[in-house]
Amino acid sequence: MTHDHQRVRKTAVTLADGRELLYFGAVPERPADYPDRRRLDPVHVQSQARRDQLLGEWVIIASHRQDRTFQPVTSHCPLCPSTADNLTEIPAPDYEVVVFENRFPTLGSRDPDHAGDGDNLLVGHPAGGRCEVVCFSPQHDASFADLTPGHAATVMAAWVDRSAELARQPGVEQVYCFENRGEEIGVTLSHPHGQIYAYPYVTPRTDRMLANCASYRNRTGRNLFDDLLDAEHADSRRIVLHGRHWTAFVPYAAHWPYEVHLYPRRRVPDLAALPDAARAEFCELYLDLLRRFDRLFGSLAPYISGWHQAPVHHGRDEFALHLELFTIRRAPGKLKYLAGSESGLGAFANDVVPEAAAERLRQLG
């Protein structure tokens, strides 16, 4: 069986409380044989987007999430396939990759017509958008790094499918596929999984990248992402690995102890625009990178990994799809915390020299 994304089977079912669940890949053969047998109360989701006028950014207020599932025991993992003793979020007894609407979403409002706050400066309104969970594997103790390239390709197919479909939903401005891995990051479920957020606004960091692209274009007539990638190639000291279609490097001004950015050689705005050959090669390189990260400290590295995609309606001619992967661990047993300087002022300090981080990651190949 090939894992060309276009041939990955996708089957939609509906969970007991009305949420959508999608199976990607070869199993189960007949999902309709496995209905959701749980009795679930409907969830009242009422997120609000509020404007921080001083910072010029939206903040989501999502009070309904305080009761979300918190580090359940393994025998009650809600992301494992269902068994007779444990009816989980996934009704089937096996799966390859599954995506479903989060029962405790940060984004989304069941009441989109609810009026917002009225003050000139205190501006808020119900937050549209959607939050999905991606189960990478039915194996509770696996990691993304344990997947075969073929299995990773099914995850990639799910990311592409969801990114394209969520971008078509009314009110969605940006789609973000990401993984938080490790208790140190605050992950409340250890089963290997990621998330997809479809935001009702362009997020602050993306906004800034596009603003800097625009001013660079005005100054030079050129694309900032292209020129930065060229500069990293020309310098070469921070390149970790590369293939025919991708380059992975520690950025010159890395914010985190070990941080790698993975760019396709040919700029595209988002995952849907990525050619098939690049999608396939990504899986090989990304698995390689994750395995190097897990060799850094003698224990699995806590990490955040996310796909930066062009917003749905803005900046598509300038933005460059790329993945940013970083660990918050700076040494065995020591974490990089965002304390006063970072959280208060946005001023980052990094104790690991990017050239040394790249050298270390090259040696761990």
Added chain:
Amino acid sequence: MTHDHQRVRKTAVTLADGRELLYFGAVPERPADYPDRRRLDPVHVQSQARRDQLLGEWVIIASHRQDRTFQPVTSHCPLCPSTADNLTEIPAPDYEVVVFENRFPTLGSRDPDHAGDGDNLLVGHPAGGRCEVVCFSPQHDASFADLTPGHAATVMAAWVDRSAELARQPGVEQVYCFENRGEEIGVTLSHPHGQIYAYPYVTPRTDRMLANCASYRNRTGRNLFDDLLDAEHADSRRIVLHGRHWTAFVPYAAHWPYEVHLYPRRRVPDLAALPDAARAEFCELYLDLLRRFDRLFGSLAPYISGWHQAPVHHGRDEFALHLELFTIRRAPGKLKYLAGSESGLGAFANDVVPEAAAERLRQLG
């Protein structure tokens, strides 16, 4: 004895490795009687500021900090007064408040003439500036919240003195007095202390606040800080407490579970410009606020607290001095982590409704 800041005594001494240490307040009577008896190797500080062109911000690369002191046992706390058995950073056998240059500073370069990187896009240079440590009390197990108002006034006098003096140093663009409290924030020394960073650049969050002030001024002819404070007063639901000179409120678009901003009623650019009466009242209100935070969860709240001051050379007519205090705890035993959405995209979600946070903090008075 009054604690008017202008009468707080300040005595400078030099530590064994050449760093400066300042005693503020009544003790010791004769600092020269207590020389630093340690043998300290000089520290080679070589921080670099590198430009992140995509985000339009500086990142400090400070490799010399990886070996800094990490959670020493109490009997070897370097911030306690010195004893025969424990020669600490503070040579004297007692003190009220002490400020000294950090032995492991994030900022600062002993080699300011070292050439920077040359590429058009990969721009970096030695990072000037200075990092200081502020010991709030000689009592190892105390907290800021345990101080008397008079003792807090001595801390305030130290903040004012250092802010004004560091602002006069060449190359300093912004001064930040802050406290990280709690292991959950990554604090490596439990002795009650804060820090002061004198940055060689205007920090990203301050930069954004000033940009939004400028565009608001262009649109309305008015000051954004003034109008936001007026809007919070008019709404009143998020006000936690106020005095004659200060108002403390949970901001409408709070990023953190429990977050309070403390503004002087009359806008001033920085601590040095704060009238004496406002300085004195601040101490009362701030101690009250910190004690409420410590009652939130049944255990001491981890928190970050910082003074936002106008940059030294920019935006002084628009910026409003204020203190931002927040805890990263969202419930007993549960922390708010900056994971994929916040760290990757700068998109914050807050699970605690600001009006409810303010109500809770009012009740804890």
